[in-house]
Amino acid sequence: MNALLKVDNFSLDIPTFDGVLKVLDRIDLKVEAGDTLGIVGESGCGKTVLVRSMMGIGPAAAKRTSGEITFEGKPIEELTEDEWRAIRGQTISMIFQDPMTYLNPLLTIRRQLGDVIDAHRRAGRDSSALPTNARAAELLTQVQIPDVKRVLASYPHQLSGGMRQRVLIAMALAGPPRLLIADEPTTALDVTIQAQILELLHDLVERLNLTVVMISHDVGAIAAVSRRIAVMYAGTVVEQGDARSVLANPGHPYTAGLLASLPEIEGPRKPLDPIPGFIPNLIDPPSGCRFHPRCPRATEVCARVVPPRVVLGGDQIVACHHPLHGEAPAARGAEETDA
Amino acid sequence: MSALLEARNLTKVFQTGDTSFKAVDDVSLSIEPGKVLGIVGESGSGKSTVARLIMRLLEPTSGAIHVEGADLLALRGEALRKMRRHMQIVFQNPHSALNPRDTIGAALAEPYRVQTDLGGAEIERKIIELLEIVSLPAIFRYRYPHELSGGQKQRICIARAIALEPRLLVLDEPTSALDVSVQAQIIAFLQDLQKRLNLTYLFISHNLAVIRYLSDDVLVMKSGQVVESGTTDAIFRNPTQEYTRRLIASAPRTHFS
Numbered sequence: 001m002n003a004l005l006k007v008d009n010f011s012l013d014i015p016t017f018d019g020v021l022k023v024l025d026r027i028d029l030k031v032e033a034g035d036t037l038g039i040v041g042e043s044g045c046g047k048t049v050l051v052r053s054m055m056g057i058g059p060a061a062a063k064r065t066s067g068e069i070t071f072e073g074k075p076i077e078e079l080t081e082d083e084w085r086a087i088r089g090q091t092i093s094m095i096f097q098d099p100m101t102y103l104n105p106l107l108t109i110r111r112q113l114g115d116v117i118d119a120h121r122r123a124g125r126d127s128s129a130l131p132t133n134a135r136a137a138e139l140l141t142q143v144q145i146p147d148v149k150r151v152l153a154s155y156p157h158q159l160s161g162g163m164r165q166r167v168l169i170a171m172a173l174a175g176p177p178r179l180l181i182a183d184e185p186t187t188a189l190d191v192t193i194q195a196q197i198l199e200l201l202h203d204l205v206e207r208l209n210l211t212v213v214m215i216s217h218d219v220g221a222i223a224a225v226s227r228r229i230a231v232m233y234a235g236t237v238v239e240q241g242d243a244r245s246v247l248a249n250p251g252h253p254y255t256a257g258l259l260a261s262l263p264e265i266e267g268p269r270k271p272l273d274p275i276p277g278f279i280p281n282l283i284d285p286p287s288g289c290r291f292h293p294r295c296p297r298a299t300e301v302c303a304r305v306v307p308p309r310v311v312l313g314g315d316q317i318v319a320c321h322h323p324l325h326g327e328a329p330a331a332r333g334a335e336e337t338d339a
Numbered sequence: 340m341s342a343l344l345e346a347r348n349l350t351k352v353f354q355t356g357d358t359s360f361k362a363v364d365d366v367s368l369s370i371e372p373g374k375v376l377g378i379v380g381e382s383g384s385g386k387s388t389v390a391r392l393i394m395r396l397l398e399p400t401s402g403a404i405h406v407e408g409a410d411l412l413a414l415r416g417e418a419l420r421k422m423r424r425h426m427q428i429v430f431q432n433p434h435s436a437l438n439p440r441d442t443i444g445a446a447l448a449e450p451y452r453v454q455t456d457l458g459g460a461e462i463e464r465k466i467i468e469l470l471e472i473v474s475l476p477a478i479f480r481y482r483y484p485h486e487l488s489g490g491q492k493q494r495i496c497i498a499r500a501i502a503l504e505p506r507l508l509v510l511d512e513p514t515s516a517l518d519v520s521v522q523a524q525i526i527a528f529l530q531d532l533q534k535r536l537n538l539t540y541l542f543i544s545h546n547l548a549v550i551r552y553l554s555d556d557v558l559v560m561k562s563g564q565v566v567e568s569g570t571t572d573a574i575f576r577n578p579t580q581e582y583t584r585r586l587i588a589s590a591p592r593t594h595f596s
Contacts, residue, residue: 220591264593
């Protein structure tokens with residue numbers, strides 16, 4: 001089957017006054033139609049730069065140094081600004097962390113949602129025959145807003161954070177999109193509201209057969225929505241695969257360390273086992289495996305050689321010389337690092 | 340055993356023009372020495388206002404606060420200033436809690452300058468000790484806040500708060516601005532520190548798992564009121580209130596087998 005979105009050996013540099021940040025290093029990811037991929041990682045791991053690059057809104061100064069991102073087989077770097085206009089909001093749409101920033105405080109929801117619907121219609125999309133207002137109401141119903149009339153007549157400040165995020169999701173669905181990118185969609189919300197939004201996203205995925213790429217620093221939020229997971233560390237994807245398998249049985253020491261860093265809400269109160277050390281500076285990232293200076297399993301080879309990708313069974317792939325389970329990789333296929 | 344901190348019927352009403360808002364509504368709590376009391380609640384529950392009332396950064400509309408039996412609300416001027424060395428607070432955002440123009444050394448020297456009559460050399464020695472307690476190299480005293488990461492800055496804020504060996508440490512969402520691996524380092528560190536120095540914590544967070552990890556007792560707040568309180572085990576195993584149950588059910592699960 002052809003991937004809807006493919007990230008192939010993609011590396012990105014961002015020049016800064018202090019030097020060149022090597023923000024993404026040989027990223028391989030694939031999203032098939034109907035797939036839900038959650039990308040989890042801590043601040044500075046490159047997850048936001050990666051998804052923004054997918055949408056063609058990466059940092060202007062960023063320079064691709066290897067590989068490519070293709071959407072339906074077409075390299076996105078070859079897209080013209082006109083072609084991007086046709087893709088953004090329609091083929092690919094995006095929701096963000098802070099819904100208030102993305103709503104105009106001076107216009108009602110009716111007006112803002114109506115504008116989006118009309119724009120899609122002018123471009124000859126949106127096959128719905130409903131009048132704009134009715135279509136807006138339909139979209140709000142789809143995101144399970146109970147009092148549609150009141151919300152349509154409201155200004156953003158009159159809505160709660162959870163309601164605003166529902167409105168933004170409704171806007172993102174107006175196309176409807178082939179791919180929805182969700183950038184920390186619940187991070188700014190309270191736990192009970194967060195649980196509702198995650199349930200809504202999960203429900204939309206099932207009902208509309210949406211393809212979703214969601215990024216979050218919150219493993220729990222990712223697990224609630226995504227079937228597949230990719231774990232990023234310092235600009236690299238260290239592990240990916242079926243979300244439940246990866247979280248139940250992590251193969252990469254960083255994934256295991258991340259999970260051991262999370263206190264549990266149930267079960268025995270076990271002592272935490274934090275990962276020692278700090279996130280590296282990406283101007284001069286560690287050689288070989290970027291995690292090796294903090295890794296309890298690191299050996300001499302880890303500092304020297306970029307780890308090969310090892311299949312641990314199913315679709316669980318880990319980039320590690322000494323994975324926590326599965327066969328240790330043969331030295332062949334491993335390349336010398338240029339760092 | 341007598342409580343280190345006891346607050347009774349605390350109420351705080353904020354008045355703006357004709358409208359008033361009851362941020363804290365009849366909250367009572369007590370903490371015994373060497374124990375950790377966690378306050379958990381969503382935004383707007385009043386948990387941070389409780390912290391500020393107890394620190395006397397805000398004056399309560401009504402209610403009483405006693406620290407080691409002394410009436411905190413009756414203290415004024417010099418007596419209150421002297422009391423402050425025994426009660427310290429760490430805030431959520433370490434980036435705004437440190438003066439960008441002061442070195443870390445200057446930030447850590449301040450409590451000694453304000454509250455003690457130690458000389459320069461002695462303060463210097465204390466600063467090096469503090470940095471060691473929070474597991475940072477002594478050389479950090481010459482650095483400026485912008486040269487430190489969020490987790491390192493929060494360690495400095497904690498170091499500053501424990502400089503005078505306070506009896507009570509109020510921690511208001513101290514890890515919420517930090518990444519999970521950094522959060523783990525800080526809460527493991529806070530727990531270790533608490534045991535080592537036999538500190539008493541009032542720990543405030545919206546994160547149930549973190550509250551469960553650190554607290555001996557838990558207070559659940561909503562809309563300014565106490566919904567439920569009890570030992571950590573009781574609250575998490577047998578919550579009696581519907582709201583507590585919903586809160587616990589909403590917390591995303593991260594451990595699968």
